[in-house]
Amino acid sequence: MILTVTLNPSIDKTFEIPKYSINKLNRTDMPQIIAGGKGINxxxxxxxxxxxxxxxxxxxxxxxxxxGEYLRSKDVTTNFAQIEGSTRTNYIVLDRRKQTQINERGPKIEPDELESFMDIYERALSHAKFVIMAGSIPPGIDVDIYKSLARKAKHKNINVFLNTSGEALERAVEAAPYIVKPDIRVREKVLGITLDSIKNKIRAANKIMSDGAQIVMFSEGIIGELIVSKGKAFIAKPEKDTLRSRIGVQDSIIGAFTYGVVNNMSLENAAKIAVCAGKAAGDRMINTPESSKEIEMCQKNILIEEVI
Amino acid sequence: MKVKDFMTRDLTSLSPESTLKKAVSLLSKASLTGVPVVDKELKVVGFVSEKDIIQIAFPSSAGLVHDSIFVHDFSRILQQLGEIGEKKVDDAMTSDPIVTDEEKTDEEVAEIMLTEKIKILPVVRPKTKILAGVVTRSDLLKALFEKNE
Structure with a gap:
């Protein structure tokens, strides 16, 4: 079983407003309402x-x-800690090629709720073969949470895919997650290195791997991934570098790449299905692709460009 | 139709060591009338319902509690549970509860739920007792209606 950890899930409300105007009345059809959060997708x-x-x-x-209902409608088994606060709602406005996003910070997690979650997590680890932990940390939870969760998984010889940003990322890297994908949407700096070139991204990847990670991934371009592993670095990207929406793209990449790694695919093939999954999510605007067939069919259109 | 086709794939559960205060809080937050009790490996070892907890809290009124409908204001009950709050789920749960597995049919499950008057039936993996989800009465009714359409 693969366990996904989403500490700050959401309901995503997406409004399509072709001529969105700030400071004016904008009318729209019913928004698209679906569950969101990196681990969820x-x-x-x-x-x-x-x-x-x-x-x-x-x-x-x-x-x-x-x-919870949305996940179960997709046949995903749920095992969440129940909290007093409300799961957040995120708002997305799509205006042709522009995208405005407002994310709530999320509910405050109380100490007893965190304790319940840790019980659930430890029980789930007894059956997990891989753990994905991704996304922001809600208020009330220490920035060390991912480091602590990754250590618990590592203690049971379970590999971890970590996708987060800032201090939470830098602390968790010390627990040597198997795959690290820094979230660089807001901060374009990791471990003191500004990610303004492929060369610097590889430098940052090597720094992350010096703590024990085996694979480091960075978003590259509109829809592409730079994959760095020991002695190897390449970019996987589609022939046509376009997307209708960015929502769910990175999350779909994480899910599909994990599938490839868990099923012993080569890094290149895992990267191909990952980019296909991201592109399908971005083109469909529903956070995730609709079928595995959709992902498999696009693989021939993914280019692999070695950079080392 | 098999259980795996209509069950609720949710593993909300408690451990035997959880306090009744925590159990009441979980039932209230999740709007559930009962949950499976599992060990550290997620094996089902019991089932605890709001009725079980009320019977521990108010033994003299146990005979009046036939249905959860009786508990229309669970938050009020919550206030009266201070004294038993630190007791363990183990003290209130039904041990070795009736369970089903994912490969059983809707008819087999219907018979169990009707004859045993069960509202929430834990579903376990075949040949193990590892929790895979639950079947609620509404899951079963929905499945039976869909089958007859």
Whole structure:
């Protein structure tokens, strides 16, 4: 079973407004409302490949119930700690090629709720073969949480895919997650290195790997991935570098790449299905691809360009 | 139709060492009337319902509690549970509860739930007792209606 950890899931409301104007009345049709959060979307992608997957994290109130129901409607098994606060709602406005996003910070997690989650996590580890931990950390939780969760998994010889940013990322890298994909949407600096060139991204990857990680991934261009592993670095990208939306793209990449690694694919093939999954999510605007067939069919259109 | 086709794939559960205070809080937050109790490997070792907890809290009124409908204001009950809050789920749960597995049919499950008057039936992996989800009465009714359409 693959376990996905989403500490700060959401309900994503996407409004398509072709001529969105700030400071004016904008009218729109009903928004698209779906569950969001990196681990949530990665879990749905893994299920498309028929992987057994359990999603965990925190859920609360009506929005939390909607997230749980959405996951189960996609055949993903849920095992979340229940909280008093409300699972957050994120708002996305799509205006042709522009995208405006407002993310709530998320509910405050109380100490007893964190304790319940840790019980759930430890029990789930007894059946997990891989753990994905991704996304922001809600208020009330220490920045060391991913480091602590990664250590617990490592103690049971379970590999971890980590995708987060800032201090949480830098601390968790010390626990040697198997795969690290820094989230560089807001901060374009990792471990003191500014990620303004491929050369610097490889430098940052090597620094991360010096703590024990085996694979480091960075977003590259509109839809592409720079994959760095020991003695190897390449970029996987589609022939046509376009996307309708960026929502769920990185999450789908995480889910599909994990599927490839868990099933012993070569790094190049895992990267190909990952980029295909990201592109399908971005083109469909529903956070995730619709089928594994959609992902498999696009692989021939993915280019692999070695950079080392 | 097999259980795996209509069950609720949710593993919300408690451990035998959890306090009843935590159990009440979970039932309230998750809007559930009962949950499976599992060990450290997620094997089902019991089932605890709000009725079990009320019977521990108010033994003299146990005979009045036939249905969860009786508990229309669970938050009020929550206030009266201070004294038993630190007791363990182990003290209130039904040990070795009736379970089903994912490969059983809707008819087999319907018979169990009707004859045993069960509202939530834990589903385990075949040949193990590892929790895979639950079947609720509404899951079963929905499945039976869909089958007859």
């Amino acid at each position: 990665a879990a749905i992608v893994l299920k498309l490949f028929k992987e057994e997957v359990v999603a965990t994290g925190f859920l609360g109130d009506l929005t939390g119930k909607k997230v």
